[in-house]
Amino acid sequence: xxxxxxxxxxxxxxxxxxxxxxxxxxxxxxxxxxxxxxxxxxxxxxxxxxxxxxxxxxxxxxxxxxxxxxxxxxxxxxxxxxxxxxxxxxxxxxxxxxxxxxxxxxxxxxxxxxxxxxxxxxxxxxxxxxxxxxxxxxxxxxxxxxxxxxxxxxxxxxxxxxxxxxxxxxxxxxxxxxxxxxxxxxxxxxxxxxxxxxxxxxxxxxxxxxxxxxxxxxxxxxxxxxxxxxxxxxxxxxxxxxxxxxxxxxxxxxxxxxxxxxxxxxxxxxxxxxxxxxxxxxxxxxxxxxxxxxxxxxxxxxxxxxxxxxxxxxxxxxxxxxxxxxxxxxxxxxxxxxxxxxxxxxxxxxxxxxxxxxxxxxxxxxxxxxxxxxxxxxxxxxxxxxxxxxxxxxxxxxxxxxxxxxxxxxxxxxxxxxxxxxxxxxxxxxxxxxxxxxxxxxxxxxxxxxxxxxxxxxxxxxxxxxxxxxxxxxxxxxxxxxxxxxxxxxxxxxxxxxxxxxxxxxxxxxxxxx
Amino acid sequence: xxxxxxxxxxxxxxxxxxxxxxxxxxxxxxxxxxxxxxxxxxxxxxxxxxxxxxxxxxxxxxxxxxxxxxxxxxxxxxxxxxxxxxxxxxxxxxxxxx
Numbered sequence: 285x286x287x288x289x290x291x292x293x294x295x296x297x298x299x300x301x302x303x304x305x306x307x308x309x310x311x312x313x314x315x316x317x318x319x320x321x322x323x324x325x326x327x328x329x330x331x332x333x334x335x336x337x338x339x340x341x342x343x344x345x346x347x348x349x350x351x352x353x354x355x356x357x358x359x360x361x362x363x364x365x366x367x368x369x370x371x372x373x374x375x376x377x378x379x380x381x382x383x384x385x386x387x388x389x390x391x392x393x394x395x396x397x398x399x400x401x402x403x404x405x406x407x408x409x410x411x412x413x414x415x416x417x418x419x420x421x422x423x424x425x426x427x428x429x430x431x432x433x434x435x436x437x438x439x440x441x442x443x444x445x446x447x448x449x450x451x452x453x454x455x456x457x458x459x460x461x462x463x464x465x466x467x468x469x470x471x472x473x474x475x476x477x478x479x480x481x482x483x484x485x486x487x488x489x490x491x492x493x494x495x496x497x498x499x500x501x502x503x504x505x506x507x508x509x510x511x512x513x514x515x516x517x518x519x520x521x522x523x524x525x526x527x528x529x530x531x532x533x534x535x536x537x538x539x540x541x542x543x544x545x546x547x548x549x550x551x552x553x554x555x556x557x558x559x560x561x562x563x564x565x566x567x568x569x570x571x572x573x574x575x576x577x578x579x580x581x582x583x584x585x586x587x588x589x590x591x592x593x594x595x596x597x598x599x600x601x602x603x604x605x606x607x608x609x610x611x612x613x614x615x616x617x618x619x620x621x622x623x624x625x626x627x628x629x630x631x632x633x634x635x636x637x638x639x640x641x642x643x644x645x646x647x648x649x650x651x652x653x654x655x656x657x658x659x660x661x662x663x664x665x666x667x668x669x670x671x672x673x674x675x676x677x678x679x680x681x682x683x684x685x686x687x688x689x690x691x692x693x694x695x696x697x698x699x700x701x702x703x704x705x706x707x708x709x710x711x712x713x714x715x716x717x718x719x720x721x722x723x724x725x726x727x728x729x730x731x732x733x734x735x736x737x738x739x740x741x742x743x744x745x746x747x748x749x750x751x752x753x754x755x756x757x758x759x760x761x762x763x764x765x766x767x768x769x770x771x772x773x774x775x776x777x778x779x780x781x782x783x784x785x786x787x788x789x790x791x792x793x794x795x796x797x798x
Numbered sequence: 799x800x801x802x803x804x805x806x807x808x809x810x811x812x813x814x815x816x817x818x819x820x821x822x823x824x825x826x827x828x829x830x831x832x833x834x835x836x837x838x839x840x841x842x843x844x845x846x847x848x849x850x851x852x853x854x855x856x857x858x859x860x861x862x863x864x865x866x867x868x869x870x871x872x873x874x875x876x877x878x879x880x881x882x883x884x885x886x887x888x889x890x891x892x893x894x895x896x
Contacts (some may be wrong), residue, residue: 324857324881324895357849447815 294623296321301379301395302400302426304362305371306416308581308621308628309545311423313580315365316376317462318383321781323359329380332365334372343405344381351409356388363495375414378403378430381453382460395460399448400426409453415547418540421447430456436469437554438544441537444469450749476773480525481558486519487696489688493520496679496787498701501527503765504719505758506614506636506674511681517639520681521563521595524637526698528559528592529706535591538631542583542590560592566601574609575630577622585619586613587630599638607671610636614674617722631650633718638675640667640762674722676758676786708768720765725757732764737778745785759784799837802889811873820863832873834864835857835880835891845853848883852872857861859893 302600324455327341348355362370362380379492385391386658396760402420404412404440414420417435422442431439436449447467450456459462465654487494493509497520500507509517531539539556543549550556564573564585571577575584586594596602613619613632622628643660647653655663715731723731734742743758745751751759762784763776800810811832812825824835836856838848852860860879869878872892881895 322892324852324892 287613287753295696297387299383299396300377301383301396302399302421303376303379303402304423305369305376306373306420306545307369307503307626308575309416309419309542309583309587309630311416311419311421312369313423313425314371314376314379315366315382316379317363318380318387319359319361319363320356320384321359322385324691326360327360329360329362329364331362331367332370334370336374337364337371337376337378338382338406340374340377343377343407344384346407347377347405347409347453348381348384350407351452351457352475353385353390353453353457354382354388358388360384361774367369373414373416374404374412375402375416376409376421377405377457382626385457385460391457391460395462396598400429400746401431401456402429403432403589404452408561411450411452411456416545422541433467433470437523437552438550439538440553441540441555469551472757478579481798482519482523483526483697484523484698484701487516488691488695489684490516490520490681492700493679493681494696495706496677497524497554498527498634498769499678499762499765499787500524501639501701501734502705502720502769503519503521503712504635504721505710505762505765506670506721507638508675508678509637509644509681510678511639513641513682515681515683516594517681518597521593521637521639522561522595522696524593524595524635524721525559525561527633527702527705529702531559531591531707539591542587542631546583546588548588558592560589560646561595562592563595563597565571566596566598568602568606570606570609572611573606574619574621574632576623577627581628581630583620583630584619584631585621586634589634590631591633592635594634594636596638598640600640600663601665603760604666604668608668611670611674631715635677638667638708642680673752673755676762678789679787704769707764708772711768711772720761720768723761723764728757728760728764731774732760732767732776732778733774734781736759736777738776738781741778741781741785750785750789755788759788762787799835799884799889800826802891811871812867814881815867816896817863817866817893820859820866822860822863825867827873827875828839830875832868832875833878833879833880834860835882836860837882837884839884842885848885849881849890849895852881852895 297320301316303314303316305314308523320705329338345355370398386393386396391394403415406412411432413432413434417439417442419430421429421439430450431447431515434450436558439447448467459466467552501524534558536555539560543556562585573589575581617633618629619632643653643655643663645653715727717723746753763780765781767776767780802874808826808828815822822834823837826833832871837854838851840848879896880891880893881892
């Protein structure tokens, strides 16, 4: 046998590419170290990869081969540093592939200096979007980040000059080899940015409920709607976001970060500018509502609804433990999810709107109700007292008045109400709180002094046990909003307090028809 | 293959040594080193190279067989496993493959 060539390969090559991984809603910088050495061909990933991250092995190999590049027939070890942070998702595919190309000397190591990469690879070499593109790009420790074109818009929030959108691995290899320039980012399209929201003018009649909705929107108070099926509870709740002002720039960025991390669909411009509306089904689990889950801590519905509206329809059908988990986030505006792997804090500054029927048959309070008294009592007990105590505005909605329903009278549009809401919200900001609902006791003393008659009314309510200590502050906040909507006078009058107390009154569950 | 190792100063101790459940293609020694070499021959790369055929299962077999060889021979030293791929007249060797 003629030995034409004997090769004892000894060379070892190391490459490092910067990337990031997601933990909850924040990104963690990750260094992808690729070591290509002599040995039996193989591909090992170390550094706490999760299942989908480990599967990168097969995707990266197929992507390199289908991009007309060479897969090194040597021992490849990928280390994802730091080793104590769990790596989740497929976003590390692209940095791994480029690292392998550098370590096998198909790409010059100099060309990846200062470049970060985030992207999933398809078997055909295409670069795919990943959930959390915005927080990921934000946390990569590199001046420029290569990312899938589909992620370019949302990632551009960190600065469009920091992002290099690409469609496939071949393109990346060509650019890094100097054969072509970075492709242009896709044009920003803002046309579909303001999705048409339902208008309050669609709701006929229901004056009291509409006024309560205005108070809720203006003051940021939580709300409970009680009424028979078909009365318009859901219709009203869906129109609440339309009454709220646009998000501030910081709120937009926070909302976009959370929605990006949760993998939700984002508007075309990449930035969420309108208050989000979330309406989870009543089968929602606790992890779905407040966040958590195995592995990475996903933001829950309360965080997705942050700076917007969380609508819990048929609130009595939610598991009581799930509802009670809402108490702490409602109080503090943040939700801290602690798991054995660590604790994360997600924002939860939301406007809660709950809706329920007065009794199982829905006709509670009218003669048509067929429910026995015990069933009605059981139904009303499904929502715990401590949670009800945090709902400042409770409205009993009846079936709409037939005359109003068929009438042609013009109803006030969302835009008109939104103007008054914006005015009141601006007042709250002047007082040093985000909304009237967040005024502290000290701020209330200064900005919402009670008249003597108002003080007497409140004392009576406290003595009769209708009002709790926490309720006192909340009633004063609601009264402040009511006065703001009226004429924005400084002093809180008796009628403001009386209106606030009437909004707080527990609606009679099931009625008293027998 | 053996000729190649001999020219590099190795002494061939055994060829195609078989026990139940395993076979060693080449056993060699140089100084204090004992080398077990698995030789994979392919006529073409069409169905994958020889190296890829030595997977974890095969590596475990080779280790176990090497232990039986060491048990039945009075040879002591540092053990090394090589894998050689022979395609036509082209020979590649990975020293200390696993």
